Amino acid sequence: MKKLFYMTLCILVCACSGSKSATGSQPNKKLLKGTWEVTNIKFIGDKGLYKAFLFDLADSSCFKGGEWVFIPNNGSGKFSTNVNSSICEAYTQSIHWSFLESADGYTQFQFKYVGDGIKAKNVTSGYRATxxxxxxxxxxxxxxxxxxxxxFDVIMTFNKTSDSIEL
Structure with a gap:
C-alpha cells in the first residue's frame, strides 16, 4: 500500500510540473502563446571578446528588450528589435515557428522569416536554437x-509580458 501511494505521488508530481527541460518530450506550443520580452543576453564560451550578429539581422544587443509574439494554433508570430544604441535600428519581422525534437534528444525552437507575400511553405532556410x-x-x-x-553560444532569456497575441 505504501509503495502504491509513493508511486501515485511521484506520477502526480511529474504530471503537474510547470516547466519543461531541454530534453524529453516536446513542450506544448501553447506555452508560448502571448507576448514575450528578451530580458537578458549572455555569452557562453572560452574567455575573450564576443560579438554576435543574430539571425542574420542585427547585433545581439539589439535584441535585448525586444518583443516576440507567438500564436500557437498556426505557428505564426513576429519579433522586433529594440533601439537601445546607435548601432540598432527599429525592425519588425514576421515569422513562422515550431518546435523540433533533434536527434540528440533536445527540443529546439525553430523559425523562418515570412511576410509580404512570402508563405512559410516556400521558405527553405531558417534558424534554430536549443x-x-x-x-x-x-x-x-x-x-x-x-x-x-x-x-560560442548566446543565451537568450525571454519573460512573458502578456497573453496578448496581436500581430
Whole structure:
C-alpha cells in the first residue's frame, strides 16, 4: 500500500510540473502563446571578446528588450528589435515557428522569416536554437554563434509580458 501511494505521488508530481527541460518530450506550443520580452543576453564560451550578429539581422544587443509574439494554433508570430544604441535600428519581422525534437534528444525552437507575400511553405532556410528551459512565463534559448572563427553560444532569456497575441 505504501509503495502504491509513493508511486501515485511521484506520477502526480511529474504530471503537474510547470516547466519543461531541454530534453524529453516536446513542450506544448501553447506555452508560448502571448507576448514575450528578451530580458537578458549572455555569452557562453572560452574567455575573450564576443560579438554576435543574430539571425542574420542585427547585433545581439539589439535584441535585448525586444518583443516576440507567438500564436500557437498556426505557428505564426513576429519579433522586433529594440533601439537601445546607435548601432540598432527599429525592425519588425514576421515569422513562422515550431518546435523540433533533434536527434540528440533536445527540443529546439525553430523559425523562418515570412511576410509580404512570402508563405512559410516556400521558405527553405531558417534558424534554430536549443530550448534550455521553458515554462508558462519564461524561456531560455541557446543560440549557436561564431565570431572570428571561434564558436560560442548566446543565451537568450525571454519573460512573458502578456497573453496578448496581436500581430
Amino acid at each position: 530550448i534550455q528551459e521553458i515554462s508558462d512565463n519564461m524561456m531560455i534559448l541557446k543560440v549557436p554563434s561564431e565570431y572570428e572563427g571561434n564558436a
